[in-house]
Each structure stands twice: as C-alpha cells, then as structure tokens.
Amino acid sequence: xxxxxLIETDFLIVGGGPAGCIAAIRAKEINPDIRxxxxxxxxxxxxxSAGRGMDALNxxxxxxxxxxxxxxxxxxxxADGVIDPAISRVIGERSFGxxxxxxxxxxxxxxxxxxxxxxxxFHPKGRFLVEIRGDMKKIIARETLSLGxxxxxxxxxxxxxxxxxxxxxxxxxxxxxxxxxxxxxxxxLLAAGGAARIGLNSTGYLHGTFDCPWCNGExxxxxxxxxxxxxxxxxxxxxxxxxxFNCPGLSTFIRHGAWLVNGLGERFxxxxxxxxxxxxxxxxxxxxMLEELKARRGPVAFSFSHLEGRTLDLIExxxxxAERPTVRQFLQRRCIDLRxxxxxxxFSEVYLCGGHGLTGMVADRWGETDxxxxxxxxxxxxNPYGFLPGAxxxxxAVGERxxxxxxxxxxxxxxxxxxxxxxxxxxxxxxxxxxxxVREFEYKYRRLVNEYVAPPKSGSRLARFLKETDAMxxxxxxxxxxxxxxxxxxxEAKSGLFSARLAALASFFREESRFGLYxxxxxxxxxxxxxxxxxxxxxxxxxxxxxxxxxx
Amino acid sequence: xxxxxxxxxxxxxxxxxxxxxGHVIAMNEENHPYEKYPDDCWYCGVCQIECPxxxxxxxxxxxxx
Numbered sequence: 192x193x194x195x196x197l198i199e200t201d202f203l204i205v206g207g208g209p210a211g212c213i214a215a216i217r218a219k220e221i222n223p224d225i226r227x228x229x230x231x232x233x234x235x236x237x238x239x240s241a242g243r244g245m246d247a248l249n250x251x252x253x254x255x256x257x258x259x260x261x262x263x264x265x266x267x268x269x270a271d272g273v274i275d276p277a278i279s280r281v282i283g284e285r286s287f288g289x290x291x292x293x294x295x296x297x298x299x300x301x302x303x304x305x306x307x308x309x310x311x312x313f314h315p316k317g318r319f320l321v322e323i324r325g326d327m328k329k330i331i332a333r334e335t336l337s338l339g340x341x342x343x344x345x346x347x348x349x350x351x352x353x354x355x356x357x358x359x360x361x362x363x364x365x366x367x368x369x370x371x372x373x374x375x376x377x378x379x380l381l382a383a384g385g386a387a388r389i390g391l392n393s394t395g396y397l398h399g400t401f402d403c404p405w406c407n408g409e410x411x412x413x414x415x416x417x418x419x420x421x422x423x424x425x426x427x428x429x430x431x432x433x434x435x436f437n438c439p440g441l442s443t444f445i446r447h448g449a450w451l452v453n454g455l456g457e458r459f460x461x462x463x464x465x466x467x468x469x470x471x472x473x474x475x476x477x478x479x480m481l482e483e484l485k486a487r488r489g490p491v492a493f494s495f496s497h498l499e500g501r502t503l504d505l506i507e508x509x510x511x512x513a514e515r516p517t518v519r520q521f522l523q524r525r526c527i528d529l530r531x532x533x534x535x536x537x538f539s540e541v542y543l544c545g546g547h548g549l550t551g552m553v554a555d556r557w558g559e560t561d562x563x564x565x566x567x568x569x570x571x572x573x574n575p576y577g578f579l580p581g582a583x584x585x586x587x588a589v590g591e592r593x594x595x596x597x598x599x600x601x602x603x604x605x606x607x608x609x610x611x612x613x614x615x616x617x618x619x620x621x622x623x624x625x626x627x628x629v630r631e632f633e634y635k636y637r638r639l640v641n642e643y644v645a646p647p648k649s650g651s652r653l654a655r656f657l658k659e660t661d662a663m664x665x666x667x668x669x670x671x672x673x674x675x676x677x678x679x680x681x682x683e684a685k686s687g688l689f690s691a692r693l694a695a696l697a698s699f700f701r702e703e704s705r706f707g708l709y710x711x712x713x714x715x716x717x718x719x720x721x722x723x724x725x726x727x728x729x730x731x732x733x734x735x736x737x738x739x740x741x742x743x
Numbered sequence: 744x745x746x747x748x749x750x751x752x753x754x755x756x757x758x759x760x761x762x763x764x765g766h767v768i769a770m771n772e773e774n775h776p777y778e779k780y781p782d783d784c785w786y787c788g789v790c791q792i793e794c795p796x797x798x799x800x801x802x803x804x805x806x807x808x
Contacts, residue, residue: 233762233763233764233765234761234764236762237762237764237789239764242764242789243787243788243789345766394806395807396782396784396804396806396807398765398782398783398784398785399786399807400785403764403785404765404785405764405783435806435807436786436803436807515786515787516788516791517787517791517801517803520800520801520803521786521803521807524803524808676780680783
C-alpha cells in the first residue's frame with residue numbers, strides 16, 4: 192500500500208459540514224497564517240446532513256424576543272433535565288452572531304412588516320426558530336475556501352494519532368486511489384456527524400434513513416478510542432417521518448401549526464399533553480403516536496387543511512426549496528396535496544445524534560474533550576438539541592480556542608505504529624475471509640437493534656443484543672472490502688455496530704424510564720430523579736467500556 | 744435505480760458525480776454518469792440541483808415510489 196508524505200498542519204478538521212467549516216473560518220479570521228486543513232468524505236459544498244440545505248435555524252436567541260436563560264430552560268425541558276447547561280449556554284450566546292454572519296454572506300431570514308425577524312415556536316417553551324432562505328452549504332463552503340483553508344475532499348479519517356495523552360494527528364484514506372495520508376497536527380476537531388444507520392428503517396433501503404446516512408458513528412468511535420468521554424447513548428432517538436420516503440418535515444409542520452391526527456381524525460395529542468400538544472418533547476410525541484397505533488387508531492398523519500393558504504405557502508417553500516426539493520417530486524408521484532390531504536407519518540429507525548438528541552462526546556465550553564487538543568463539534572458533540580446553530584456556534588468556539596491556546600507541535604512517534612496497524616487491518620479486509628457482504632452484516636446488526644434495543648426497552652432484551660452481537664464483533668475484522676468504496680462501507684458498518692453496542696450498554700445501565708419513548712424501560716417504568724437525573728457517561732477502560740453516572 | 748439521467752442532454756461535465764455526497768454516481772468510459780452505488784442514495788437531490796443541463800430527475804427506488 193502506498194504511503195504518502197506526512198502532511199503537517201496547525202489545525203486538522205475531520206468533516207467539512209457546517210461545524211467544521213465555521214471552525215476553519217473562525218481560525219483563519221483570527222490568524223490568517225494558521226494552517227487549517229479540512230478532511231472531508233464527500234465534497235464540502237454539498238457534504239453532511241445539511242449538504243442539500245436546511246429550512247430553518249431552529250434555535251437562535253434573538254435579542255428582544257428571548258434570552259439565553261430561556262433557551263437553556265427550553266433545552267432542559269426537551270432533555271428531561273439531563274444536560275450539561277454550559278454547552279447550551281454557549282449556543283444561546285453565540286447563535287445570533289451566527290445568524291448575522293450567514294446574513295452577511297447572502298442567506299436571508301424572513302422578516303415582518305416592521306423589519307423584525309419572524310421567530311416561530313418549535314420548542315415546548317419559548318420562540319427560537321428562524322426560517323432560512325438560500326443555499327446555505329454552498330455559501331459556507333465558499334467562505335471556507337476564500338480564507339485559504341486546505342481541503343482534502345473524498346478523504347476519510349480512519350484513525351487518530353496521539354503523542355502520550357495528547358492528540359497528534361490522524362490517518363486518512365484517499366477514496367480516489369486507496370492510499371493513506373498522515374496528518375500531524377497539535378489540534379484536531381472531530382466534526383464528522385452522528386450515527387444514522389443504527390436501527391433498521393422500514394423503506395427497504397439501508398441508506399434511506401432520517402439522518403445523513405453517510406455518517407454512522409465513525410466520530411464516536413474515533414473519540415472513544417482516543418480516550419474521550421461520551422454520553423447520551425441511552426437516548427435512542429426516533430423521529431416521525433413521511434411514510435416510505437423516510438424524510439423529515441416535523442419541525443416545519445409543527446412550527447406552522449399542523450396537527451397530528453389519528454385515523455379517526457382526532458387531534459390525539461390532547462390525550463397525552465393537552466397543554467403543549469404537538470410542541471411536546473419528541474419522546475413524548477412519539478410515545479403518544481405509539482399508543483395510538485397500539486390502540487388501533489392509526490394511521491397517524493399531519494393535517495394541514497385548517498391552515499391558511501399563506502401558511503401552506505411557507506411550509507411548501509421551506510420543504511421544497513430550502514431543504515429537499517425531492518419532497519415535491521415524492522408527493523407529486525403519490526398525488527398527495529398537503530392543502531387537502533393528511534400526510535401519513537411513521538417511526539424512523541433508531542438513530543444517535545448530538546444535534547437532534549443528546550449523544551456525543553463530552554467537552555468543555557470550547558468544545559475540547561478530555562484528550563488535550565482533541566475537539567468535537569456538530570452531531571458528534573453532546574450539544575443537546577443544538578441543531579444546525581449548535582454545530583456552527585461550537586465550531587466557532589473551537590476555532591477561537593485553537594488559535595488562542597497556540598498548541599505546540601506534537602511528536603509524531605506513534606505514526607509508524609498506527610500506520611502499520613491500519614495497513615494490516617485494511618489488508619485483512621481486502622482478503623475478506625468472512626465472505627459475507629457488508630450490507631448483510633449491517634442488516635443483521637440493525638435488525639437486532641430493532642428487536643432488542645429499540646424502545647420500549649428491557650434489561651433482558653438489551654443483554655440479548657450484546658450477546659447476539661459478540662460474534663459479530665469477532666467477525667467484523669474479516670468483512671470483505673473489494674474496493675475503496677467498499678472499505679468505507681466496512682468502516683461505517685463497524686462504527687455503527689460499535690455505536691449500537693454502546694446504546695445497549697448505556698440503556699441497560701440507566702435503571703429507570705426517561706425521555707418519553709426514547710428510554711422507556713418496561714422493567715423500570717418510573718422516572719427516578721433522585722437516582723437518575725444524571726448523564727450516563729461512557730469511556731474506554733482497560734477491559735472495555737466503563738459506564739458512570741454524572742450529575743450535571 | 745433512483746434516478747432518470749437523460750444522456751441525450753447530458754454535457755458530460757461530471758458535476759453530478761463530483762457533488763453526490765454518497766459517491767453514488769460515477770462517470771463511465773464514455774464520460775456518461777451512471778449510478779455505481781445505487782443502494783447508497785439518500786434521495787437528497789444534490790445531483791439534480793447541480794446538473795447545469797437539467798438532465799437528472801429523482802425517480803426514487805421502487806419501494807419508495
């Protein structure tokens with residue numbers, strides 16, 4: 192296998208989504224001489240879960256509309272009291288600056304007749320949501336390039352390098368020719384997304400997931416192996432999705448006043464959360480939906496027919512133009528007119544995500560993990576329901592920290608050893624002694640997630656998942672990878688299985704029910720604040736994962 | 744297959760392959776795009792947005808149609 196020269200940089204960013212790009216921009220703004228390198232699996236103008244676009248900043252603290260304290264309170268309600276408020280506070284403080292930055296770059300945010308931003312409610316309490324118009328990811332990528340960040344598109348980081356306790360760089364795989372590149376850097380930002388392919392989705396296609404399917408827990412695995420602490424794996428998210436397409440629209444529909452109705456036409460949230468109704472936390476909403484289906488009052492759908500024409504115009508322009516234009520084609524194919532017909536929704540697969548949930552690396556208010564020089568931002572950081580603004584706010588904080596702290600150049604004495612291990616692992620996959628296609632392997636662990644990890648959970652089923660997947664852990668290093676693309680799919684599947692097992696372990700550990708459906712334990716049906724209003728932390732111990740409670 | 748690619752109007756620029764975030768699309772020896780890894784599609788529509796000649800339409804795979 193061809194080895195290329197060591198590439199030295201001051202700040203290595205793993206993942207060129209919104210978090211990674213804003214980190215690069217901020218570092219270069221403060222110090223144009225700093226060498227910033229972005230390693231991106233796709234192409235940065237269209238990469239990540241926001242690659243096509245996004246129709247709203249869900250959480251911006253607009254002066255005069257809301258306060259940072261109100262924002263932290265709203266997030267705490269969604270997270271059932273189990274958050275580290277420090278990160279949410281940073282997001283609240285920085286979010287308006289991010290909006291102004293995006294506006295300056297050419298994105299627009301609808302305003303009312305008096306010139307103020309139109310701010311909608313999505314959270315259970317408070318108004319923080321501002322709609323976006325414009326092609327966001329292209330604009331952010333353009334700014335990243337204009338400041339001189341060096342971009343390695345179609346490269347995937349497979350391993351991190353350390354120098355004693357501190358970070359020292361990473362080894363990346365070049366998808367174009369299958370070679371390895373080593374980056375030596377005193378500061379590394381992991382911004383490579385959450386884990387989308389955990390449960391098995393109902394569309395019949397493994398990549399037809401709610402969240403971006405090309406991020407499958409690789410950042411969680413890299414951070415864990417480097418020694419970072421992680422949390423939120425007990426928060427196994429499930430979203431309401433447009434049936435068969437498995438495409439979201441929830442935030443758009445709810446903020447504009449759409450109703451959730453059952454097969455009898457009843458607005459069923461009245462039965463479960465009569466005050467907050469559709470604005471109830473996601474786990475409460477999905478649990479209500481499950482109850483309706485169990486009572487044979489399905490199908491469940493969003494109903495729009497009571498809304499005014501101009502509101503429907505806003506919904507359609509948001510989901511068709513700012514987010515995914517393919518929704519329009521899907522609905523046209525199905526002859527579904529939102530103005531007169533309900534839109535059926537189903538459960539998504541289980542996913543793990545920092546921005547749409549609680550799962551990710553634990554970090555300080557600058558995004559730095561317990562490993563000196565290793566940072567996290569975006570969906571791989573525990574930034575509870577930080578959504579898109581959370582990714583960008585924490586990216587900005589990381590960029591500032593990396594420049595101001597001026598990390599010294601690490602020794603790279605681990606490089607040869609790590610390269611040898613990685614080359615040996617890749618050679619083993621090329622041989623592929625297991626002779627089982629990676630898709631079959633992935634289908635199996637995801638089917639097992641649905642059977643044993645997806646809520647409602649029980650200790651016996653969670654233990655069963657771990658037992659059933661022990662053999663898969665042994666098998667995984669012999670999965671065949673006939674070409675560079677196949678190798679990436681193997682690493683994604685291994686990271687997915689790794690993340691699913693952490694989800695089972697953390698869910699087993701939390702002996703109570705919390706987060707609505709998301710951690711509904713049939714063997715511990717009550718919420719137990721006295722013992723469990725804590726985060727569940729997981730980190731790498733000498734004999735495997737170690738789990739701990741951490742009161743926040 | 745997820746896409747309808749009209750090769751009559753395709754100008755062979757390769758933008759669809761370059762920007763596809765899932766590496767689903769590749770260019771063949773005749774410089775025409777094709778779905779090399781159709782199972783990896785998210786139906787995001789980046790390919791059709793990036794096509795300067797407007798040759799690509801999302802059809803969706805059969806189970807989603």
